[in-house]
Amino acid sequence: MSVNESKAAEIVNSEKFKKLVSKRVNFSISLTVLMLSVYFGFILVIAFSKELLSVKIGEHLTIGIPIGIGMILFAWILTGVYTQWANKTYDKSVRELRNQILQK
Numbered sequence: 001m002s003v004n005e006s007k008a009a010e011i012v013n014s015e016k017f018k019k020l021v022s023k024r025v026n027f028s029i030s031l032t033v034l035m036l037s038v039y040f041g042f043i044l045v046i047a048f049s050k051e052l053l054s055v056k057i058g059e060h061l062t063i064g065i066p067i068g069i070g071m072i073l074f075a076w077i078l079t080g081v082y083t084q085w086a087n088k089t090y091d092k093s094v095r096e097l098r099n100q101i102l103q104k
Helices: 004-011 013-050 066-101
Strands: none
Touching: 004 013, 004 066, 013 066
């Protein structure tokens, strides 16, 4: 086993690495469930209560259009939340773990 392989094995088997992977998976799944809930909620409204989305809020505009745009904005916001979390928390933890292993 080479030095790089032994370092990689050490990283993968470390408790900090396992916690880090678990945090990332949990955070990603939480955001995914949140987005899917919003999306499928919208689909269910379309399927079972079309008249709700056809309420006019202007001469040529129904409430369904702003709700659809809001869903797109919500997806962008969730992407931003994940990016901020990854840049500030996750990447910092990865660097600390890498430095800790490489200093050994």
